[in-house]
Amino acid sequence: MTGINEVAERVAARRAELDEEEQLLAERLDAVRAEREELAVAMRVWERMHAQLDAERPSAQAATAQVGGRGVLLVPHREAGAGEKVLPPDCQRLMKIARNAGGPIRVKDVGVELGLEIEAKGRLEPLRCKLSKLVGRGWLRKLPDGRFQIAP
Known part of the structure; x- marks a missing residue:
């Protein structure tokens, strides 16, 4: 019977190790998913900012202004x-x-x-x-x- 108890103890110990490893992996997976979510949000913010800056940046065409009712190039x-x-x-x-x-x-x-x-x-x-x-x-x-x- 000592052989069966020894095997049962080893199985229980290994299960405890695997449970611990599973917990660590689950925590790591949660951290990876959270970081991926943050990166997705950051990318969306960057894309919005980039589009806004492009809209605000002067175009390659010459800017004009009105002086004395006439358009003049700046x-x-x-x-x-x-x-x-x-x-x-x-x-x-x-x-x-x-x-x-x-x-x-x-x-x-x-x-x-x-x-x-x-x-x-x-x-x-x-x-x-x-x-x-x-x-x-x-x-x-x-x-x-x-x-x-x-x-x-």
């Missing part, structure tokens, strides 16, 4: 990672001319590239203002001699 400040595509088309063209010049360029040279009548008095002033606006927004740099170049 030149955004240069930001890290922002490409020239955020600029209005006329400013993109000016940037391309400045880049293709391979170095500092005079307003007169930009006017020639644009096909303007550079000899007409005051014809280059609006162009100078646009270039200066690009300087003020960080896209171009104005040198002491009045020439413009792409900002570093």
